[in-house]
Structures are given as structure tokens and as C-alpha cells.
Amino acid sequence: xKPIKNIAVIDIGSNTLRMLIGNIKADKINxxxxxxxxxxxxxxxTENGVILEKAIKTSIIALKNFxxxxxxxxxSCVIAVGTSALREAKNSVYFCEKVKExxxxxxxxxxxxxxxxxxxxxxxxxxxxxxxxxxxxxIGGGSSExxxxxxxxxxxxxLPIGALKIKERxxxxxxxxEECIQEAKKFVxxxxxxxxxxxxxxxxxxxxxxxxSLAMIHFELSEYQPEKIHMSEIEKTKLxxxxxxxxxxxxxxxxxxxxxxxxxxxxICAGLIILKEFADYLRAEKIIVSENGLLEGIMKNYxxxxxxxxx
Numbered sequence: 001x002k003p004i005k006n007i008a009v010i011d012i013g014s015n016t017l018r019m020l021i022g023n024i025k026a027d028k029i030n031x032x033x034x035x036x037x038x039x040x041x042x043x044x045x046t047e048n049g050v051i052l053e054k055a056i057k058t059s060i061i062a063l064k065n066f067x068x069x070x071x072x073x074x075x076s077c078v079i080a081v082g083t084s085a086l087r088e089a090k091n092s093v094y095f096c097e098k099v100k101e102x103x104x105x106x107x108x109x110x111x112x113x114x115x116x117x118x119x120x121x122x123x124x125x126x127x128x129x130x131x132x133x134x135x136x137x138x139i140g141g142g143s144s145e146x147x148x149x150x151x152x153x154x155x156x157x158x159l160p161i162g163a164l165k166i167k168e169r170x171x172x173x174x175x176x177x178e179e180c181i182q183e184a185k186k187f188v189x190x191x192x193x194x195x196x197x198x199x200x201x202x203x204x205x206x207x208x209x210x211x212x213s214l215a216m217i218h219f220e221l222s223e224y225q226p227e228k229i230h231m232s233e234i235e236k237t238k239l240x241x242x243x244x245x246x247x248x249x250x251x252x253x254x255x256x257x258x259x260x261x262x263x264x265x266x267x268i269c270a271g272l273i274i275l276k277e278f279a280d281y282l283r284a285e286k287i288i289v290s291e292n293g294l295l296e297g298i299m300k301n302y303x304x305x306x307x308x309x310x311x
Contacts, residue, residue: 006032006073006185007302009295010066010080012107014042015141015164015267016209017062021073026113031298032073036264037062042085042142042164050091056098063103079305082109084142084162108305112158115294116145120154122297123147123207123290135201137278138293139163139210139271146196146278150199163210163271171270175250184270188277196281198249203233203286204279206292209264215289217242217259224261230291236279239287243272 011018017124021033039058041051063080080099086109090142096107098157119138133150141164146259147156170184206214215229218238246254249293254265264271279287298305 005076007077007079007299008066008070008073008075010017010078010105011294011298012041012059012080012082012086012277013140014045014083014085014162015040015078015144017041017059018295019066019069020299021069021075022299024240024300024302029299029302033069035066035069035178036174037065040094040141040164042162043090044168045085045089045142046165046168049089051085051089051095056095058297059095060099060102063099063105067103077302077306078105079302080105080107081115081294081298081305082107083115084112084140084160087111088142112143112145113156115143116147116156116158118297118301119145119207119294120147120149120156120297122293122295123205124149125292133201134205135203135282135284136205136207136290137207137275139206139274141165141209141267144274146279148196148199148201157195159191159195161188161274163267166270166273167267176247176269181247181273184273189281190275192277192281198281200283202251202284203288204275204282204284205288205290206275207290208271209261209269210275211287211289212291213259213264213268214239214242214263214272214275214287216261217257220258222258226291229289232289234287234289236276236285236287239272239276239279243269246272248296 006023008021016036017039018036022029022031039055041055076229099105099107123136136147138145140162142162144159144161147154166184212229215232241274
């Protein structure tokens with residue numbers, strides 16, 4: 001069989017469609033190209049139970065544009081995975097069939113446990129292996145995956161709380177009322193309490209759009225700078241300050257805050273509530289933001305999905 005050259009990994013999430021093109025050298029990922037498109041695949045999913053036709057068309061257009069890059073970057077293995085929205089939607093099979101028909105891309109719908117596992121594989125590196133215990137949190141649009149590693153053993157889980165889902169259920173009016181904010185916090189806290197035993201950890205390693213956006217706001221970045229964001233530390237007190245400030249502003253005001261990604265302004269508060277409630281429950285004092293996660297974990301384990309399945 002021909003050796004794998006470059007690999008393209010696509011994450012079809014509830015809020016965003018993301019792609020990473022790269023290769024593996026000496027057991028390390030060499031990143032060549034990344035891209036992301038907000039598709040809101042999980043919009044109104046809880047209410048309707050189906051992915052909206054508009055979101056399907058937006059996703060197909062994005063995948064067609066991604067496909068143009070496969071030849072440019074000499075991609076020989078393409079892996080696309082679907083997460084929370086495709087796990088829950090009644091028409092997920094229809095979505096996958098349409099994607100295959102119009103782009104040739106086969107979508108693997110992975111479970112919450114699998115998503116947590118590959119996120120773990122993406123985040124872990126030599127530096128983290130030295131830690132006695134590590135708690136990793138990936139806040140997505142429709143779900144949040146957690147991984148707790150202690151003495152080389154780990155537990156994983158997936159909770160049905162994501163930035164888009166919490167925003168639609170509780171924070172759907174502008175500006176937010178105090179009652180809605182408290183209801184959102186209470187609901188998230190209850191979901192966490194059901195899934196996790198009480199324990200104390202020093203820090204949470206957070207990955208995903210919410211975590212990256214938090215770092216951008218914290219550092220007041222005018223543009224995305226992964227090299228500055230990756231493995232940066234943010235005190236929980238700072239997280240709370242940022243969250244309280246954002247909760248007290250209108251959407252129009254939030255969009256003007258330095259560091260705020262424009263396409264995140266409407267869901268950032270929901271995501272940060274989830275992060276803050278995890279930090280409070282686990283009594284963690286620091287948040288470490290990792291720019292590695294699901295995409296990197298799948299790339300490291302590409303043999304689980306394909307071998308030379310070039311389109």
C-alpha cells in the first residue's frame with residue numbers, strides 16, 4: 001500500500017465546521033493548513049429535532065471549498081467526523097447522504113465517548129504526561145466532553161450542554177435578564193453534578209472555540225494568534241470578571257469588545273458559563289487553553305478511519 005502523505009481531518013460540529021491538513025512526523029503533527037466555517041448545524045435542533053436545510057446547504061458549500069484544497073496540499077487521506085448535532089438529529093443519515101452525494105466525503109458519526117477519547121489524544125503531549133492528574137474539557141456547540149486522567153488511568157464523559165444549546169434555551173433574549181442567567185447557571189451546574197464526582201483539581205485544560213475566544217478576549221487580540229493562545233494560563237478570577245462583563249452587555253456591545261471573534265459574540269456567554277461552572281465545581285483555580293483537541297487526536301489516529309481513501 002502507498003504511504004500516507006498529507007491528511008485532512010474535518011470536524012462537523014454543532015456550531016462550526018473545522019478542518020486541519022497536516023501529516024505525522026516522528027509521532028508529532030506537522031500542521032500545514034487550518035480553516036473553519038460557522039454553519040450552526042445544531043441551530044434549533046433541540047426544538048425541531050432535525051438539522052435545518054439552510055445549515056445543510058451551508059455545510060455542503062464549506063465542504064466543497066475544503067475539497068478544492070485537498071489536491072493543492074496533496075492530501076491522500078480524508079477523514080470527516082460528525083459530533084453532537086449529527087448524533088442527535090433525526091435526519092443525520094440524510095445529511096450524510098447529501099454530503100456524500102455532493103462532495104464525495106464520507107462522514108463518520110462518532111459517539112460522545114469517542115469524541116472525548118480523541119480529544120484526549122489530541123491534547124496530550126510530552127509536557128502533560130508529566131502531570132499526575134489532568135482534567136480536559138472540550139466545550140462544543142451542542143455538547144461538552146470531559147476527560148479526567150489520574151496516574152495513567154482516565155475516565156471520559158459527554159454532557160448535553162454546549163454553547164449553542166445553552167444560548168438557545170436560556171440566553172435567547174438581548175440583553176440577558178438576571179433570571180435567565182441564573183437559570184442557565186443552575187441547569188449547567190445540575191448537569192455537571194450528575195456526571196462528575198466531587199473532586200478538587202488545580203487546573204482545567206480547556207479546548208474548543210469557547211476557550212480560544214476567552215484567550216483572545218483576555219489578551220485583547222485583534223486577530224487569531226494560535227501561538228500566543230496555545231497553553232496560555234488564565235486565572236479563574238479573570239474568567240469570572242470577563243464573564244460578568246459580557247453578561248451585562250448587549251450583543252451589539254459585545255461585538256465591539258477587543259478580542260471578541262464576531263461570529264462568537266452571541267454564544268460566548270453560554271460557553272463561558274459552562275466553563276465557569278466546571279471550574280467552580282472542580283475548585284480549579286486556573287484555565288489552560290489548548291489549541292489542540294479533536295482534530296489533532298483523529299489525525300494522530302488516522303488509521304482508525306482510513307488508509308489511502310483519496311477522493
